Amino acid sequence: MAYVDFLSGVHKSTKRDYVARVTEFPKAEAAKLAKKWDVDYWDGDRKTGYGGYKYDGRWRKVADAMIAHYGIKPGDRILDVGCGKGFILHDFLQAVPGVEVVGIDVSGYAIENAKDEVKPHLKVSSAAELPFADKSFDLVISINTLHNLYCFDLHKALKEIVRVGRKNQYICVESYRTEEEKVNLMYWQFTCEMFCTPQEWQWWFDQTGYTGDHSFIYFE
Numbered sequence: 001m002a003y004v005d006f007l008s009g010v011h012k013s014t015k016r017d018y019v020a021r022v023t024e025f026p027k028a029e030a031a032k033l034a035k036k037w038d039v040d041y042w043d044g045d046r047k048t049g050y051g052g053y054k055y056d057g058r059w060r061k062v063a064d065a066m067i068a069h070y071g072i073k074p075g076d077r078i079l080d081v082g083c084g085k086g087f088i089l090h091d092f093l094q095a096v097p098g099v100e101v102v103g104i105d106v107s108g109y110a111i112e113n114a115k116d117e118v119k120p121h122l123k124v125s126s127a128a129e130l131p132f133a134d135k136s137f138d139l140v141i142s143i144n145t146l147h148n149l150y151c152f153d154l155h156k157a158l159k160e161i162v163r164v165g166r167k168n169q170y171i172c173v174e175s176y177r178t179e180e181e182k183v184n185l186m187y188w189q190f191t192c193e194m195f196c197t198p199q200e201w202q203w204w205f206d207q208t209g210y211t212g213d214h215s216f217i218y219f220e
Contacts, residue, residue, distance in 0.1 A: 001205065001210075001211045001212065001213065001214065002213045003213070003214060003215055004069065004170065004213045004214075004215055005215045006062050006065050006066060006069075006170070006172070006215065007062065007143065007144075007172045007215055007217055008215070008217065009061070010058055010059070010061075010062060011217045013058070016184075016188055016219070018183075018184045018187040018188055018219070019187070021187050021188050022187050024047055025045075025047040025048070030047055030048045030190055031190045031191070033048045033049075034048055034049050034190035034191050035190070035191055037105075037106055037107035037108075037109065037110065038107070038109045039109055041107075041109075041190070041191075042084075042085070042107070042109060042110055042113065043113070048190070049190065053084065053085060053110075055085070055087050055090070055115060057091075059087045059088040059091050060091040060094070060095070062088060062091075063088050063091035063092050063095055064091075064095055066092075066139070066141070066170070067092070067095055067096060070138075070139055070167075070168045070170075072092070072096055072099060072138070072139065073096065073099075074096060074097065074098025074099055075098060075099070075100070076096075076099050076100065076138040076139065077099075077100045077101075077102070077136065077137045077138050077139075078092055078099060078100070078101050078102070078137060078138065078139045078140075078141070079101075079102045079103070079104070079130075079132070079136070079137040079139070079140045079141070079164065079165075080101070080102070080103040080104075080141050080142070080143070081104060081127045081130070081140065081141070081142035081145060081146075081157070081160075081161060082104070082105055082106075082127060082142050082143065082144070082145025082146070082148075083103025083104060083105050083110075083111075083114075083122055084105055084107070084110045084114075085110050085111075085113055085114045085115060086101075086103050086111075086114040086115050086118035086119065086121070086122050087115060088141075088143070089101040089102075089103050089115075089118045089121065089122075090115040090117050090118045093117060093118065100121075101118060101121050102121050102122075102123075102132075102137070103118065103121060103122040103123075104122070104123055104124070104125040104126075104127070104130065104131075105122065105124065105125075106124065106125075106126060106127075107124070108124050111123070111124055126153070127142070127145065127146065127149065127153070127156075127157035127160065127161075128149070128153040128156035128157050128160065129156070129160065130160040130161075130163070130164050132164045133164070134163055134164065135163075135164065135165070135166035136164045136166065137164055137165055137166060137167075138166060138167045138168065139165075139167065139168045139169070139170070140161050140164060140165040140168070140169045140170075140212070141169070141170045141171070142157075142161065142170075142171045142172070143171075143172045144172055144173070144174070144217070145173075146158070146171060146173050146194070147173045147174045147175075147192050147193065147194045147195075147196070148191045148192060148193055148194075149193060149194065150193050150194075151193075151194065154194055154204065155204070155207065155208055158204060158205070158208035158209075158210045159208045159209065159210075161210065161212070162208065162209050162210055162211075162212075165212065168212065168213070169210070169212025169213065170212060170213045170214065170215075171210075171212065171213075171214050172214065172215045172216070172217060173194070173196075173201060173214070173216060173217075174189070174192055174216070174217055174218075174219075175196055175197060175198050175201060175216035175217070175218060176195070176197060176218060176219070177197065177198065177218060180220075181218050181219055181220060182195065184219035184220070185218075185219045187219075188219055198216055201214070201216070
């Protein structure tokens with residue numbers, strides 16, 4: 001298992017006003033709307049989610065870094081667990097013609113509004129029960145998704161990622177190292193259920209046999 005940082009550049013490109021997040025709109029109501037994983041979360045007001053999750057090319061550099069790091073080539077199969085609108089899968093297809101991509105997400109809205117190029121490769125499904133055979137994918141990724149699961153489903157999801165991967169796995173989850181980062185995380189998040197330090201995440205990895213790569217994003 002290695003710590004490989006593909007995401008901090010994307011994460012840090014967003015400016016965040018943590019106090020405004022909890023004062024401009026009732027936080028509990030925002031979380032209720034966000035957890036429907038529907039239009040309010042993806043394309044509604046910024047106070048309840050992304051505020052319009054549109055393709056802007058920001059994931060291409062992440063895809064390129066993964067391709068270089070894992071040696072992705074035509075014919076390889078990539079699974080994105082929590083694919084949203086499939087933006088990074090689109091970028092994999094653009095960068096490596098002939099690669100096969102598959103994405104799952106709990107949000108029917110996200111998949112209905114996915115990039116046309118990848119929509120046929122996406123399906124509504126739970127990370128805790130991946131509808132694929134053992135060792136089906138050369139690379140399994142899950143970006144900013146698994147922290148949204150309750151602990152019992154997180155346990156299943158990590159084991160499922162291990163089960164369907166035959167070569168490389170990479171996950172990125174939210175975490176905190178200080179009380180300040182924990183408060184910022186709680187202020188900013190709408191959907192997080194697993195508030196874990198890096199040491200606690202490592203415990204989950206050990207419990208589930210996850211030995212793939214990982215990284216954390218922090219709300220500094």
